[in-house]
Amino acid sequence: MEHVIFNIFMKAISPFYKKINRQTVKEDCISTYTIEKRKLKSSLKGAADTLSKCFIDWGIENKVSSITVNASYNDVYIRRLREDFALRKRLSIGGKFFYVRCCAHILNFLVQDDHCQLGGVIDVVREGIKYLNNSEYRLLEFPKIKKQLQLPSRKLLLDCPTRWNNTYLMLASGLEFKNIFPRYADIDPGFHYVPTDFEWMKVEEVCKFLGIFHEITDMIFGSEYPTANIFLVELYRIKELLNEKALDLFYHIRVMAGSMSAKFDKYWGESNVLLSLGAILDPRYKMFLINHAFPVIYGEDAAPRFVAEIRDILYELYNEYVDCHIVFHSEQQQRQVVKMKQNEGSSSSSKK
Template identity: 50%
Template sequence: MVVTCYFMDSNWLLQKRILNFCNVPPPHFGIVITKALRNSFIEWGILDKVFTITVDNASANAAAIDILRDDIELRGSLPIGGLMFHVRCCAHITNLLVQARLSEIGDIIDSVRQGIKYIVVSESRLNVFSDIAKRLDLGCNKLILDVLTRWNSIYLMLKTAIRFKEVFPRYHRVEQAFLWVISPEQWDKVENVNQVLAVFNYVTNVVSGNDYPTSNLFLPEVWRMKEMVDIKAADKNEYIRLMAAKMSDKFDKYWGESNMVMALAAVLDPRYKMKLIRFCFLIIYPLDVGGDNIKTVLNTLKELFELCVAAHNASIIQQQASAEVIATSTTVASVTEKVSGGRSRFRQHVRSNDIIRPIKTDLDVYLEEDVFIYDSENGEDSDANFDALGWWKSNALKYRILSKMARDVLPVPISTVASESSFSTGGRVIEPHRASLSIDTAQMLLCGSDWKMVEVELPNLP
């Protein structure tokens, strides 16, 4: 099991560190996973600092998070009742939605796959196929074979195969042993399905970055998936309606209630604020449920902000107490000196007034202002180039308390893809010639290389 920590440093830069790469022997029950996680947190001294935990959708993981949430809640260190503690991996949920759809044309996908395998396994067959494609003026694009563990590779395989749909029957006439010819009706099904998969492929690319994206980027894509599913639920083709029904069931199972981290992160994106929530929740959810979820997000936002206010005031009081101790020590040590210390007195005055609640809070001002319109200077896609963390860094003085909340929420990973890439690295460390490494040695190699790459500013390749 790999345990990865995500946090924001003092320069508003996202940081990721592997804390543990440990052996968890079976059976992998929830209590076993909980014990391994708790031991990692205790070893690093962060048990009372864990804000959220992102895991995939295995039932054992869900059970482990429930147990751990109860333990931390008893310690009194779980904000807003643990409402943001458990984060489901967005990439895994997207995969489940797609697999539900692909099952309806599984036989067609298998025919395309077997046909491509037959062609690409031999250079002479591939040359014949390419010659036919050139005569049809289809260019020299290569056939793509999917990887069974990555659904979007199926999309790319089908997308490329559609381009060559006129080549396959002509290839069959030349190569009689080629048996995987798809009918025009079947190609129509593939094209209809691929139109929907294009949206899901885009979402997958967003959530699957190894250098994980900030959590504010997901809600604008999630509602697009739900919108597409709802549109296809009224499609004229029965097989499309059946697919949409299966996907809708999966969507309601995992996102039937608002994902609080995803929602709050979207609000803390100055381009969206509550406007995106009010817009897309009425699309994602039924009218009555959508309205209730909007209220829940707003109430949770205010509750979390109040916690930040309390922490801010406690910090000021502690600073004042420390300043008084220093001032007293200075007076005792310098009895003969009669210096008024005007600047010090003024700073204490500012801090004491800072505790008094203003009529409008940071949150009130932020939500009342219009959304931020970002225009890229170089003319490229503005959304792709916008840096939410950079915006908060520039506005940290204006929103002194709300910016602290943004530091907690925006770094939360909505997918486990970046962490799972550590297993690819692990496969290079524990390979056939070094299969007898001890557990502690493997852990030191994985964790040490991860931290060292950050120290020397090298890219942490998957």
Template identity: 40%
Template structure:
């Protein structure tokens, strides 16, 4: 299962033309209010347009458009007056709120009329027309709200800390590139990230309203803090007949982690997103508790939802997980063959000094620039990766052993031959695993072909009774026949 990424992680897969982002430079100091005033003179609405953006700073609303050209000042004697930003002329504030004298001064101010004839700021954008680069010159204005929106997506996509935008060098870079840039606090960035999430969540919910049927996949996993989460992913076909995938949520699963509690959490998620009556099928791995989850969920949904073929297609078992169990069972029969290889990689990866010595020997032998990788006990193809990577450096290990007296897991030449045979056999399974684990394209239409390929490989390998991996093959065939 793939991990979610908000907004950008949840990018619409349908083809769409990418629109350029135009930064608008905001005039500094006095020119700020001038630009706003000109905008308001064209649109008499008293509400500033920036207030419509959830990322823009909120401004106090004024009842008269003339206020954009004036600011309140306090005189030394404590008197409060208003000052026009162009000519610095000060006017008295009427207690009744009348602003007619402000408007008269605004229309007759000579300095403002001269300023209106000043030079506008322009930008140059590069576009490609019929394979030729064309420079387009146009006016623009700095939009701080748009920057905040983009920054929030940047934080989410690249998993940056909220404090990133308070870093001194980042702010120096932004002020150098854009003199009108305003520093953003980590609290503001956090709020903008939540705003971006809510906006994209609404978009996804709106798109799901138009769907008649969707398919759901779930996967339960534990974080480093031993907290259990379940990820819920929705799949459907978009209006342009493209496969769409949306990671709906990561849900905390409170103990006990049995089928009943997981079903309750999953059912609440479906109801929250409004798709409880649209679920066509649900794909899960082969954990025993998932049988209970699917059975209870099927009973709950069948009250209001007419499942296809009375729910016979509702429960879909993850083919990639079955293949993982299949190979894991087989590898358990030949653990002793690659024990020394795995322990060798662990020994080298345990210390930076070991890694540096190993890398130096690899450079001397002019071997591949690849690195050794550690495997994951729950994924068979990770074991394949560690064996195939170590096989490329088999000439390095003897030389490393001469430099490290604590290294006692040097594989023999016979071990390397057996590892080579195992990797050659598992290479086809590795390709099939990558193929059927795809999430950006349909996989069901070639599933049967790959299933036949696996059966053919097992039959051919089991025919060689003298092979040292025949026990592994036989155990894989038993698991294959079971499913």
């Protein structure tokens, strides 16, 4: 925008054009961002009122026990909703599991950006695949080498850089065909995308690590009915894997595991109550899974306190159910008594 030719061009097409510098553009962008952020916060406050109205219109205002969200910017209207429900005394066990983080979102957040420990090898593999895909001739030559090496007929996959699972699949496919990269470079001088043996070794270790996360993510996203009882087992598997990889021989794996473990500890605390209760109510697990998983998730010293907390919440939920059951049946009996008296009155009137 500060180039002479650009400014001459803009002046020619718009007589009212005024030259601006990069600092002015930067300040305008920040100002616009601040204004839109303020508008978003205001709209989220309105979203809470809209959701409350919807619950009433649908007749479910007394049946909402928890809400699952997938991002922290929803905290504003979730807090408003919790306050509204609390004022009406319609939250189960005081709203202790009203706000639940989306488990799939937590998994994505754990892994996203942590594969940067691979350094430039991701860019090398990505650019190599782009180079091959940009020419019909290259796409024909690559399978010839693949056939010579008697490798599977699967294709190289190009990732979407903002989605870690796509990056994992790209690296896994590249790893499968790693012997083709140097052979293709021999016949194409323009192909400069050949990772070293050490870089491929790092890719292999990371793929082994991320393969577990990919499997669990597939299970959650791929299931049409992901019920609450399945999540605690998988989260336990993740924490156990992170604890194991924190002691890995490879430095980049230890760093990845440490960063992911810190995120896990931060977000698990906001979802543990409902997921724990879901597992307990599964007759295969009951409290056995809690007693087994919590020492791994929280550590041996802190686990008894959290186990006791979950047990107390379970009893509180049961007692609340009993109280509701008693109230409902007493009201039902009162209605039946009133109805019987009305029937007796009408029958005696008819006899007269």
